[in-house]
Amino acid sequence: MKNARAITMTVNKKGNGSISLVRTKLPTKHGNFEMYAYKSEFYQFPHIALVRGAIDPENAQNVRIHSECMTGDLFGSLRCECGEQLNHALKYFGEEGGILVYMRQEGRGIGLVNKMHTYNLQDKGYNTREANVMLGFHQDARNYDEAIEILNDLGVKRIKLMTNNPEKIKSFKDSAIDVIERIPIEMPPHDENKGYLKTKKIEMGHIFDSIKL
Numbered sequence: 475m476k477n478a479r480a481i482t483m484t485v486n487k488k489g490n491g492s493i494s495l496v497r498t499k500l501p502t503k504h505g506n507f508e509m510y511a512y513k514s515e516f517y518q519f520p521h522i523a524l525v526r527g528a529i530d531p532e533n534a535q536n537v538r539i540h541s542e543c544m545t546g547d548l549f550g551s552l553r554c555e556c557g558e559q560l561n562h563a564l565k566y567f568g569e570e571g572g573i574l575v576y577m578r579q580e581g582r583g584i585g586l587v588n589k590m591h592t593y594n595l596q597d598k599g600y601n602t603r604e605a606n607v608m609l610g611f612h613q614d615a616r617n618y619d620e621a622i623e624i625l626n627d628l629g630v631k632r633i634k635l636m637t638n639n640p641e642k643i644k645s646f647k648d649s650a651i652d653v654i655e656r657i658p659i660e661m662p663p664h665d666e667n668k669g670y671l672k673t674k675k676i677e678m679g680h681i682f683d684s685i686k687l
């Protein structure tokens with residue numbers, strides 16, 4: 475436990491609670507990033523910001539807010555498109571510059587174990603939205619307040635937001651950050667995730683213009 479103190483020591487605190495715990499360099503296959511860890515008020519593990527290039531508040535920054543998906547991001551699950559989106563965003567930011575905010579909102583905020591329960595319900599024929607509701611959760615239990623705090627802390631003022639999810643865009647409405655453009659992030663569907671993407675489009679309002687579902 476000797477090192478615990480250094481790990482929890484805060485180096486920055488701004489606004490209403492976003493706390494940057496530590497910052498370090500992260501060379502990746504997509505280029506060199508600056509990695510920040512932010513303490514969360516609601517989630518056990520820190521949110522992460524991966525920043526590629528200098529942040530100029532005068533210019534709009536490319537931004538993706540990505541919610542944790544252990545099954546997709548780490549294990550290559552075909553049930554969703556998260557892993558492919560994460561890779562796409564990092565590659566894009568590696569080339570163009572940008573900020574990936576990795577939120578520890580596993581399973582749209584209900585956690586990994588509950589998401590696994592919803593998978594079992596989905597295997598019985600319920601869709602991704604219905605399965606959440608059957609377990610007593612909101613169809614999407616996330617909000618993006620902490621992501622916005624992190625972007626504020628990084629000095630971001632105007633963004634091009636990489637998402638197909640209108641809720642993410644709406645969440646900036648009362649914030650100090652302007653979303654001046656949406657960058658679509660539509661991954662080619664496959665047999666295993668077509669139904670999931672269709673439900674996101676038809677029942678949850680996600681924008682899919684270029685892929686056939």
Ligand SMILES: Nc1nc2c(ncn2[C@@H]2O[C@H](COP(=O)(O)OP(=O)(O)OP(=O)(O)O)[C@@H](O)[C@H]2O)c(=O)[nH]1
Pocket residue numbers: 539540541542543544553554556559579580581582583584588589592593602606636637638639642659680
């Ligand atoms: N409860 C639940 N969560 C899921 C399911 N499939 C994926 N997820 C979670 O959904 C979230 C998807 O996150 P994102 O890719 O950031 O968000 P999105 O709402 O798809 O919006 P985009 O920005 O358009 O990608 C992750 O937290 C996944 O773990 C599911 O069937 N049930």
Ligand SMILES: [Zn+2]
Pocket residue numbers: 543545546547554555556557
């Ligand atoms: Zn996923």
